Amino acid sequence: MALTPQDVARLADLARIELSDQELARLAPQMDEILESMTNLAQAIDDDVPPMSHAAPLVNVFRDDQVRPSFSSATVLAGAPAVEDGQFRVPRILDEEA
Amino acid sequence: MSVYVNDDLMDYDEAMARFDVVIGLEVHVELNTASKMWCGCTTEFGGEPNSHTCPICLGLPGSLPVVNAKAIESAIRIGLSLGCEIAQWCRFARKNYFYPDMPRDYQVSQSDEPLCFDGEVTVEVDGEEHLIPVERVHMEEDAGKTTHIGGSGRIHGAGYSLVDYNRSGVPLMEIVTRPIYGTGTKGPEVARTYLAYLREMMRALGVSEARMERGNMRCDANVSLMPKGSTELGTRTETKNVNSLKSVEAALRYEIRRQAAVLAAGGRVRQETRMWNEGGFTTAGRSKEHAEDYRYFPEPDLVPVAPSREWVEELRATLPEPPAARRARLQAAWGFTELEMRDINGVEGALELIAETIEAGAPASAARKWWVSDLARRANEAGVALDEVGMSPGQVAALQALVDSGALTDKLARQVIDGVLAGEGEPADVVAARGLAVVSDDSALSAAVDVAIEANPGIAQKIRDGKVQAAGALIGAVMKAMAGQADAARVRELILEKLG
Ligand SMILES: [Zn+2]
Numbered sequence: 001m002a003l004t005p006q007d008v009a010r011l012a013d014l015a016r017i018e019l020s021d022q023e024l025a026r027l028a029p030q031m032d033e034i035l036e037s038m039t040n041l042a043q044a045i046d047d048d049v050p051p052m053s054h055a056a057p058l059v060n061v062f063r064d065d066q067v068r069p070s071f072s073s074a075t076v077l078a079g080a081p082a083v084e085d086g087q088f089r090v091p092r093i094l095d096e097e098a
Numbered sequence: 099m100s101v102y103v104n105d106d107l108m109d110y111d112e113a114m115a116r117f118d119v120v121i122g123l124e125v126h127v128e129l130n131t132a133s134k135m136w137c138g139c140t141t142e143f144g145g146e147p148n149s150h151t152c153p154i155c156l157g158l159p160g161s162l163p164v165v166n167a168k169a170i171e172s173a174i175r176i177g178l179s180l181g182c183e184i185a186q187w188c189r190f191a192r193k194n195y196f197y198p199d200m201p202r203d204y205q206v207s208q209s210d211e212p213l214c215f216d217g218e219v220t221v222e223v224d225g226e227e228h229l230i231p232v233e234r235v236h237m238e239e240d241a242g243k244t245t246h247i248g249g250s251g252r253i254h255g256a257g258y259s260l261v262d263y264n265r266s267g268v269p270l271m272e273i274v275t276r277p278i279y280g281t282g283t284k285g286p287e288v289a290r291t292y293l294a295y296l297r298e299m300m301r302a303l304g305v306s307e308a309r310m311e312r313g314n315m316r317c318d319a320n321v322s323l324m325p326k327g328s329t330e331l332g333t334r335t336e337t338k339n340v341n342s343l344k345s346v347e348a349a350l351r352y353e354i355r356r357q358a359a360v361l362a363a364g365g366r367v368r369q370e371t372r373m374w375n376e377g378g379f380t381t382a383g384r385s386k387e388h389a390e391d392y393r394y395f396p397e398p399d400l401v402p403v404a405p406s407r408e409w410v411e412e413l414r415a416t417l418p419e420p421p422a423a424r425r426a427r428l429q430a431a432w433g434f435t436e437l438e439m440r441d442i443n444g445v446e447g448a449l450e451l452i453a454e455t456i457e458a459g460a461p462a463s464a465a466r467k468w469w470v471s472d473l474a475r476r477a478n479e480a481g482v483a484l485d486e487v488g489m490s491p492g493q494v495a496a497l498q499a500l501v502d503s504g505a506l507t508d509k510l511a512r513q514v515i516d517g518v519l520a521g522e523g524e525p526a527d528v529v530a531a532r533g534l535a536v537v538s539d540d541s542a543l544s545a546a547v548d549v550a551i552e553a554n555p556g557i558a559q560k561i562r563d564g565k566v567q568a569a570g571a572l573i574g575a576v577m578k579a580m581a582g583q584a585d586a587a588r589v590r591e592l593i594l595e596k597l598g
Contacts, residue, residue, distance in 0.1 A: 014391055016196055053189060053396035059404040065131045065168035068138025073148040076156065076263075086147040087245070087260035090198040094253055 003032040105379065106359040110351060111283075113323075113358035119285040120331060121350065122320035125273045125296055127306050128240060128313070129172050134267040135239045136163030136206070136400075141269075143312070147262035155267035157202030163399055169237065169269040170213070170403060172305040174413050176271060177214025177235045179299055179420070185213050187404040190237070190397040198261050199241035207238035207272075209394040213403065220422070221291040228288045231276040240268040277331070285321070286350035290343050293317060294446060295421060297343075301450070302418040310342050311483070317346055321353045323361060332357070333367040338383070339374045343446060349374040356380070428453065432462035442466065445474045447484040454491035460498040468494050472515060488519045497525040509582050510534045538585035540592070543576070546584065547592045550575040561597040569593050 005024040008031060012019045019027065073086050082089035108116075134141055137154035153161040174184055188211035192204040217232035243265055248257030273296065281288045297315060300308035308315040322334035335357070337349045357367050372380040419427070428449070429439045442448045448469050455465035469484065473494070477487040497514055500506040506514065506529065517528030529535050537543060550572050551558045560568040569590055576589045 014194075014393060054398065054401050056401065058401045059187070061164060061401045062167035062170065063138075063164045065133050065166050066138060067133045067140045070139045070150050071152050073146050073151075076148050076151050084247075084260055086149075087262050088148070088198070090244075090259050090261055092256060092258050093198065093244075093246075094256075 003028050003035060105356045106363070107352070107355040108358035108362060110355055113354055114283040115326075116362070117323040117325055117354075117358055118279070118328075119281060119354055120322050120324065120334070121275075121278045121281065121285050121289055122334070123273075123275045123278070123289055123292065123346075124318040124320070125293065126316045127176075127271045127273065127296070127300055127308060128315070129169055129269040129271060130304075130306050130314075131166055131168045131172070131269055133166060135166050135169055135237075135269040136267055139267065145264055147260075148264065150264040151266065156263055157200070157266075163206070165400060165403065166269060170405070171413060172269075172303070173213050173235065173237050173271055174405060174410060175303050175417060176273070176300070176305060177217065178410070178414050179303060179417055180214070180217035180219055180232045180235060180273070182214035182217035182232060182235055184405055184410045185211060185215070185403075187211075187402055188213055189402045190400045191394045192397050193238075193392040193394055195392060197241075197244075198259065199244050199266070201242070201263065201266070205238060205241065206397050206400070207394075208236035212236035213405075219292070219295060221288060221295050222422075223284050223287045223291050226284070228278075228281060228284070228291075230278055230288075230292050233274045233276045235271060235273050238270050238272060240265045240270045242266040285354070286347040289319060289350055290347040293343050293346055297446075298421050298449075302421065302424075309483075313341070316341065319346055319350055319353075321350055321357070322367070323354065323357050325361070332361070333369050335367065335370055335372050335380075337372045337374050337380050341374075345374055345376070348378060349380060352378070352380055425449070432456070432466075434462070434466065438466060441470050445470055445484060448474065451485060451491050451494075455494045455498075458492050458495035460495040461502075464498040464501070465491075465494065468498065468515075472512060476515070476519060488521070489515065493518055493525055500525060500529065504538065504585065505529070505535050507536055507582065507586070510536065534583065536585045537580055537583050538588050540588070542580075543584060543589055543592055546576045546579050547572070547589060547596060549579065551593075551596065558597055561593065566594065 005021070005028045008024050008028045009019065012024070077083045077086070077088070080088050128141075131141060133139060134155055137152050139150045139152050139155050142150070154163055177184055188208060190206050191209035191211075193207045193209070194204045196203055212234035214235035215233065217235070219230050219232065220227050221230060222228070242261050242263040244253075245260045245262075246253050246256035246258075247260060249255030253259075275292075278285075278288065293310075293315075297308040297310070300306040300315070306314055310316070317340045319337045319340055320334045321337075322332040324330065324332050335353055337353055340346050340349050353372070360367050368382070371383040373383050374380055418424075425439065425443070432452075434442070442452060451469050452462075452465045455469065456462050460468075473487050473489060474484055477484045480487065497506070497511055497518075500514070501508065501511050510529075513532065513534055514525050514528045517523075517532055518525060522528045522531060554572060554575060557568050557571050561572070572593050573586055573589050576593075577584050577586060
């Protein structure tokens with residue numbers, strides 16, 4: 001099952017990454033190769049190997065429900081590209097529509 | 099920009115005659131933990147914007163979230179209360195989307211491994227039981243608050259937006275039903291009753307304030323119609339921004355009537371998200387012709403949650419009495435009829451307030467009367483919840499104590515309620531300040547009775563002749579003269595003494 005440039009364009013769209021046709025043509029076979037390697041890996045694993053989603057074999061790592069000091073809003077906002085009224089100022093969210 | 103609404107609506111009864119309704123509800127509940135889901139920032143409301151934040155709830159690279167144990171505990175208790183299975187092992191997942199209320203462009207949620215699943219609850223509407231199948235209860239986090247600047251303050255046409263992340267990372271539960279069939283003509287009421295049930299349950303569990311007007315509890319209501327006799331599900335719409343129990347019912351009714359009109363005219367319902375407007379209608383939002391693709395994947399920063407069966411059973415033992423059982427017990431203890439109980443159930447929050455008033459010493463019937471008739475009407479007029487009407491259960495009990503002692507009549511007590519609601523203090527303060535106490539002082543009453551006898555010689559003569567029932571007219575005259583503050587029983591005694 002080969003990954004097409006259309007598939008990659010859809011993924012890029014979902015991830016909000018703008019890619020040129022040239023880039024799509026170059027990336028599709030590369031991503032296809034990665035997928036194929038994963039398929040090979042899947043074939044090499046026996047049924048008795050449990051699936052794993054985390055490097056550490058841990059469960060239930062919890063903290064107590066205790067309030068700890070937050071950062072000051074001045075510190076929090078220091079790295080923001082734009083600030084107004086103690087808030088993060090972000091560009092217009094929706095493109096103008098008809 | 100003004101909102102232009104020109105939806106055709108079918109008469110509700112006609113829609114009910116022609117279509118079957120299928121409803122689905124997604125309810126979000128903010129938990130009342132002290133700290134956030136993954137960090138120690140406070141969940142307290144208010145505060146300067148962005149003052150309850152840290153690198154974790156701002157999603158800065160390199161920060162490491164750690165699960166709040168209390169949130170898991172609350173989630174399991176909610177799941178158990180809804181009759182759910184509790185997962186042996188489940189993971190968190192990243193739900194990817196792009197909106198600045200989530201700085202890291204994903205929300206940590208749960209995908210196909212919810213913490214709780216396969217529950218059901220039964221709610222009663224007009225004496226009929228309806229089964230609500232609960233598909234899942236999962237954990238996620240709340241987002242920041244965006245304010246749109248420029249244009250009309252809505253996202254459309256805004257010049258830019260401001261973001262406050264104080265709510266970002268507050269633990270959130272999502273409770274999702276399976277499609278609810280067979281509600282007949284009562285679908286919107288069943289939905290409302292289910293939400294009221296959830297709210298009562300959250301408060302009884304002590305896991306959330308569940309105040310819809312504050313956004314502690316939010317509902318997305320899905321609905322679709324099937325022509326009578328059909329078994330094929332229709333296209334559904336999802337209505338958001340439903341912020342009160344009343345709105346859930348109203349929004350569903352509106353959508354049912356709108357969809358029915360579209361289908362009857364031979365059109366097709368667009369699969370879309372609609373926004374409920376408090377003006378009483380829904381407006382089209384995002385089209386959902388393309389199923390959303392959130393590209394869920396396991397959250398690598400968090401390890402799985404695997405609640406031991408011992409822990410689950412320990413938590414099960416902490417569950418409060420189920421709401422239906424509690425109602426039945428209280429009804430018996432208070433000696434209320436079915437009808438009286440239904441009146442109470444019809445007023446949101448009344449049961450709790452009545453219980454507290456009785457606990458504060460008032461007789462059950464009096465507690466019911468003040469809350470369900472007088473104060474419920476006042477709350478309704480003011481457009482606030484009953485528990486925010488401005489009178490506490492303790493004050494209602496104090497008021498009733500004044501009535502029981504003979505110091506107030508019910509009529510005067512209503513004036514005392516006016517004063518308490520106007521912020522004039524405790525019932526006794528209002529009585530003193532407004533001079534509302536019943537006059538049972540004999541000299542004052544006696545003088546008033548004399549005046550009434552003189553003014554109504556005909557009636558007085560009838561009483562002298564033995565027509566005791568005529569005394570009512572004289573009592574009325576005395577009450578009127580004393581602005582309703584006379585002790586009516588004593589007035590009657592005086593009249594009969596003088597004319598007997
Ligand atoms: Zn934080």
